[in-house]
Amino acid sequence: MENQAQGLEFPCAYPVKVMVERAPAARDQVLAVAAAHAEFCPTSDVRYRSSRNGRFESITITVQVESRDQLEALYHALRDLKVVKMML
Numbered sequence: 001m002e003n004q005a006q007g008l009e010f011p012c013a014y015p016v017k018v019m020v021e022r023a024p025a026a027r028d029q030v031l032a033v034a035a036a037h038a039e040f041c042p043t044s045d046v047r048y049r050s051s052r053n054g055r056f057e058s059i060t061i062t063v064q065v066e067s068r069d070q071l072e073a074l075y076h077a078l079r080d081l082k083v084v085k086m087m088l
Helices: 025-038 069-080
Strands: 011-020 044-048 058-066 084-087
Touching: 011 025, 011 069, 025 069, 058 069, 058 084, 069 084
Parallel strands: none
Antiparallel strands: 011 058, 011 084, 044 058
16 A cells, blocks of 8 residues: 555654753754644644753654655654754
8 A cells, every 4th residue: 555654554643752952942943843844733742851850851743644755854854953862
């Protein structure tokens, strides 16, 4: 099937987790890039969690994606952000 790849069926809701240094600008950049590539609700589809020492923060965004290409473009754009330290 054309819309099925590596265990995912599209369209689907997909959680993207990004680790950043804790700063409001980092949140803004990550959310802006995600919004440019996929739909999500900023109030219900975004979760923040600080690291134990408070230096880092994980941002989990559950995005609505239509295809593998769309998801890969989102990951590529997030990886290009200097504030992003790691992605899962």
